[in-house]
Amino acid sequence: xKYLRFPEWVNVLFFLTPAVVLYIIFVIYPTLGLFQISFxxxxxxxxxxxxxxxxxxxxxxxxDEIFWQAFKNTVFWAVISLFLNVFIGLVMAFLIxxxxxxxxxxxxxxxxxxxxxxxxxxxxxxxxxxxxxxxxSFLRAVGLGIFTQGWxxxxxxxxxxxxIAGSWMSIGVNIVIFLGGIQNIDPALYDxxxxxxxxxxQLFRHITIPSLRPTITTVTILTIIGSxxxxxxxxxTTQGGPIRATELLATYMYKRGMLEVQYGLGCAxxxxxxxxxxxxxxxxxxxxxxxx
Amino acid sequence: MRKxxxxxxxxxxxxxxxxxxxxxxxxxLVLTVFAALKSPEQFLYEPWIPPRPPVFQNFMSAWxxxxxxxxxxxxxxxxxxxxxxxxFIASMAAYxxxxxxxxxxxxxxxxxxxxxMVPVPALILPxxxxxxxxxxxxxxxxxxxxxxxxxxxxxxxxxxxxFLSIPSELRDAARVDxxxxxxxxxxxxxxxxxxxxxxxxxxxxxWSWNDLLLRLVFLTKDSLRTLTVGLLFFQGLHTxxxxxxxxxxxxxxxxxxxxxxxxxxxxxxxxxxxxxx
Numbered sequence: 333x334k335y336l337r338f339p340e341w342v343n344v345l346f347f348l349t350p351a352v353v354l355y356i357i358f359v360i361y362p363t364l365g366l367f368q369i370s371f372x373x374x375x376x377x378x379x380x381x382x383x384x385x386x387x388x389x390x391x392x393x394x395x396d397e398i399f400w401q402a403f404k405n406t407v408f409w410a411v412i413s414l415f416l417n418v419f420i421g422l423v424m425a426f427l428i429x430x431x432x433x434x435x436x437x438x439x440x441x442x443x444x445x446x447x448x449x450x451x452x453x454x455x456x457x458x459x460x461x462x463x464x465x466x467x468x469s470f471l472r473a474v475g476l477g478i479f480t481q482g483w484x485x486x487x488x489x490x491x492x493x494x495x496i497a498g499s500w501m502s503i504g505v506n507i508v509i510f511l512g513g514i515q516n517i518d519p520a521l522y523d524x525x526x527x528x529x530x531x532x533x534q535l536f537r538h539i540t541i542p543s544l545r546p547t548i549t550t551v552t553i554l555t556i557i558g559s560x561x562x563x564x565x566x567x568x569t570t571q572g573g574p575i576r577a578t579e580l581l582a583t584y585m586y587k588r589g590m591l592e593v594q595y596g597l598g599c600a601x602x603x604x605x606x607x608x609x610x611x612x613x614x615x616x617x618x619x620x621x622x623x624x
Numbered sequence: 625m626r627k628x629x630x631x632x633x634x635x636x637x638x639x640x641x642x643x644x645x646x647x648x649x650x651x652x653l654v655l656t657v658f659a660a661l662k663s664p665e666q667f668l669y670e671p672w673i674p675p676r677p678p679v680f681q682n683f684m685s686a687w688x689x690x691x692x693x694x695x696x697x698x699x700x701x702x703x704x705x706x707x708x709x710x711x712f713i714a715s716m717a718a719y720x721x722x723x724x725x726x727x728x729x730x731x732x733x734x735x736x737x738x739x740x741m742v743p744v745p746a747l748i749l750p751x752x753x754x755x756x757x758x759x760x761x762x763x764x765x766x767x768x769x770x771x772x773x774x775x776x777x778x779x780x781x782x783x784x785x786x787f788l789s790i791p792s793e794l795r796d797a798a799r800v801d802x803x804x805x806x807x808x809x810x811x812x813x814x815x816x817x818x819x820x821x822x823x824x825x826x827x828x829x830x831w832s833w834n835d836l837l838l839r840l841v842f843l844t845k846d847s848l849r850t851l852t853v854g855l856l857f858f859q860g861l862h863t864x865x866x867x868x869x870x871x872x873x874x875x876x877x878x879x880x881x882x883x884x885x886x887x888x889x890x891x892x893x894x895x896x897x898x899x900x901x
Contacts, residue, residue: 340805359776450836590841
């Protein structure tokens with residue numbers, strides 16, 4: 333490959349300088365800074381950044397029970413999101429792919445919540461879940477009054493309840509991704525299976541799922557990454573409560589790092605977050621390479 | 625003929641499932657619109673049905689008393705500047721990565737793509753320190769710079785892919801005519817990339833409009849707050865005012881719902897690719 337001579341470098345500088353300068357100052361530099369601060373006991377204000385080695389990491393991993401609670405909650409959030417976003421998303425896409433009328437309407441309906449802000453979702457769903465809210469009123473109306481409760485006040489139900497609200501605002505994207513995948517499956521596969529007398533569930537299990545394996549892996553990984561970034565919807569409803577039942581890694585990091593100004597500790601948590609996301613992102617890029 | 629009618633019968637359970645689930649998905653939004661358009665008395669007696677007649681007092685009090693007019697203005701300013709700047713910065717970088725074989729491009733491009741992996745919440749603490757040292761806390765400019773930088777990798781990625789899909793003859797022809805690199809970008813490639821440029825503008829506007837965390841951390845003065853932060857504090861103060869919360873949420877949600885209904889295709893194209901972000 334022939335590289336440019338000097339005068340043409342002016343072009344490169346012209347095209348790339350804005351992006352590169354922004355990226356270095358506001359992404360690369362803070363990412364490196366994150367690792368550095370995580371080894372200090374900095375409070376974010378004082379000029380002294382006392383080097384404490386791995387003390388923050390030790391505290392998190394070995395003596396901070398809330399950190400592990402937040403980690404467990406985040407994993408639980410991911411599991412619920414996987415069921416809804418991947419499994420239910422796939423089923424919905426499979427159904428929309430059938431020769432039905434109103435495909436566009438259904439797609440838009442599932443997609444509409446995905447353009448909502450996390451705070452908007454939070455407000456809408458807090459009302460759904462309130463003791464005198466939509467869901468309880470509905471339960472009472474259909475004679476299931478015994479199941480009514482303060483959903484977000486319940487230690488056991490608050491987390492799944494919020495994860496459902498989270499999936500409400502993300503499932504639409506997955507349905508469209510899956511639908512694209514299903515439409516790329518060779519129709520001859522379905523036709524020959526139908527000739528053999530396969531029913532719809534068999535078609536789904538033996539043709540749709542195997543053919544979409546790469547897409548399913550992709551959506552799975554993206555859903556897991558998304559769980560580790562979740563902040564808005566929890567912060568605007570329960571702020572991690574009741575008693576840490578909905579504390580996620582991102583909310584706990586914000587509390588310790590920003591609100592309690594324990595920068596060093598917060599940054600150690602952020603490093604942990606980046607490591608988890610990087611592992612899954614690497615899996616994702618391997619997956620993408622296989623697909624090409 | 626028999627075969628066709630058989631197939632229709634076959635589809636009925638699917639229609640039933642799709643109609644029920646899509647109704648359940650849309651219902652929270654519809655009920656929110658209903659609640660926003662009712663006075664507290666109307667809401668007390670008829671919470672679930674359409675408002676008769678619709679009243680706008682919830683919107684009025686959010687807009688004027690709760691200062692959502694100011695938050696709205698702040699959101700519009702920040703998100704519009706974000707979208708406009710992103711178009712140019714990302715498409716210029718994407719152009720260089722797509723067409724100019726400069727030394728180091730095979731190192732710089734992966735470095736940008738690695739940025740796709742960085743979870744924004746993780747960067748909040750060091751970003752705050754940087755903004756603080758540049759005196760950019762409580763400025764529009766600080767939030768805009770952070771928005772642009774964090775979303776750049778994604779947009780460079782999709783615009784570059786689009787550029788590479790444009791037949792190279794067009795660029796070569798301009799080249800032979802002696803056009804400068806900038807002219808080729810501005811008069812040939814940029815107009816040809818219009819679909820992806822529109823997607824970029826819409827998506828960056830949406831992400832910027834909906835973002836809470838960066839604004840919560842970088843904008844602490846009430847007069848600078850955006851709708852997301854304003855809404856967060858509003859609901860904290862008026863927890864039990866369902867109509868008020870609904871109206872406040874719709875001031876934030878309304879514009880993006882309208883944009884989405886106008887530009888469905890671009891949003892769906894962008895967001896399915898943006899799932900990675």
